[in-house]
Amino acid sequence: MKTRLKLSLLITASALISTNAIAETLFWSSQATPIEETQAMREQVLSGFGGGVSFQPADPGPWLTRIQAELGAGSGSIGVLGALHGDFTPLAGNLTDLSGVDASAVSPGFMELGKLGTDDQKYIPWMQATYVMAAHTDALEYLPDGADLMALSYDDLIAWAANMHDATGQPRFGFPAGPQGLKHRFFQGYLLPAYTGSMVTEFRSDDAEQAWNAFLELWEHTNPASTNYSFMQEQLISGDAWVVFDHTARLADAFNQQPDDFVAFPAPSGPAGRAFMPVLAGMAVPETASDKDAAMELIGYMLAPETQIATLRATNFFPVIDVDFPDDMPPSVQAAGAAIAAMSGAEDALPALLPVGLGDLGGQFNQVYNDTFERIVLARQPVRAVLDDQADALRRILEEAGAPCWAPDAASDGPCPVN
Incomplete structure (x- = not known):
């Protein structure tokens, strides 16, 4: 039993x-x-x-x-x-x-x-x-009147950078434009979508031309050594830049080493919205x-x-x-x-997503945005002519990859078009 x-x-x-x-x-x-x-x-x-x-x-x-x-x-x-x-x-x-x-x-x-x-x-x-923006607390007194740090526009950012430049005699905005910097992500996921609502289809639009002209204004108040910058935490800590953009992982040391000296805030908004790349x-x-x-x-x-x-x-x-x-x-x-x-x-x-469906052509896709920056901002070539030229390069890559559009661009049946 x-x-x-x-x-x-x-x-x-x-x-x-x-x-x-x-x-x-x-x-x-x-x-x-x-x-x-x-x-x-x-x-x-x-x-x-x-x-x-x-x-x-x-x-x-x-x-x-x-x-x-x-x-x-x-x-x-x-x-x-x-x-x-x-x-x-x-x-x-x-x-x-x-x-x-x-x-x-x-x-x-x-x-x-x-x-x-x-x-x-x-x-x-x-x-x-x-990616987020970060600033030294010394920069906060130069914010434009009425500007909300947690809800800035690109016009606010440009005015802020100009105020710091005029008051201190030095360009205080820093940008990761060095060889290992993530500048292409800024243009793909932040600047262009904020003005155009698009990463790809409106690449050569009048709104895109406005976006690049706005960045040219910002560049006038950007530390010229930015072409050597990659991890912006280093420039925050050294004081070479007071306001910067970068990936959260590339800003962490500044906050962890000097937590009382820095603040983080959202990316600015443009006419089409507060674009960001999650x-x-x-x-x-x-x-x-x-x-x-x-x-x-x-x-x-x-x-x-x-x-x-x-x-x-x-x-x-x-x-x-x-x-x-x-x-x-x-x-x-x-x-x-x-x-x-x-x-x-x-x-x-x-939200402007990371590129999808490009396969081995992802590097070439990123290079289009880097080349556009170098030609417009560093070489001072005419914005309209550069966008028309680079749009052709972008179109060839998307057609070769056969990659349909991804957000914020509307879905497409075939390769994402470049208007």
Whole structure:
């Protein structure tokens, strides 16, 4: 009798273990692949999820291969997909509509990107990295009258730079125009979209000409040594620049070394909006997921403020919602986080995504923007003539790659056109 009871208990226990294993939601991610990030995701981020989850990261190639295999088979074990925006594009037709997930805390601009050009919510934003502006506190007294640091326009920025230049006798704006600087991202994701609402199609438009003329004005008050600058934290710390633009990772040392001396703030706005370039990761549910309700519950859990903060600690990617940062966060996170939240949550926010679909031609695409800067700003060639010429180079690259448009440009059936 005792033997039968023990056997019955063992069978019951085995069934429970099996049921729990089946109930676990597989979170298949192309992000947080470094070992330390993977461990932190499992132990610090996902351990509080009551439904049971198995976090499995993979590099983008294997990540895509597995989900494509499951979709081809018509069934699979993946519950939630985690990836960058561009990784979801080829899967759009095989992703579950997530309109039922409460993501009201996420900015409308990000949610629109998650629709992938459709009427359905194909993915829910998860985390982001981006670029911001930073300034030495000494620069703040020269802000134009009535200007709001957290809601500047490009006209405000130009006037600010002019005020500093006139008052101190030195050009105090700094720009990462050196060989390793990320200047092309500024033109692609910030300046041009802010004036044109476009990264590609309106490259040679009258609005684009206005954008470059505005940058020429700003350049008059820019430290000429900027052509050697790459990581702007160095120029902030040395005092060679008082106001700068750069990626958050390339500004961190300034805030962490001298937290009381610097402030971060959003990118300026132009006539078309407050354009900025997020590196946006999202979460999606493939149509082959066996338990879509559990998958959506996990996505909801990932949007909770405490989970978003834990994700920041684990991955160094910032939240996609407005959160209160704990006091033990590094000063660089505190400063950049507030600026990013203000930028992505602004009423005129205009996300401009990293280029998608260019393959090996990505470097040539970036070079078009760098060449345009060098010809217009450094060589002082006529803006209109340069834009007409460079537009032809841009068009050839997009046609060779066969790359359709990405945000902020409207979706295209074929290669993204350059008007």
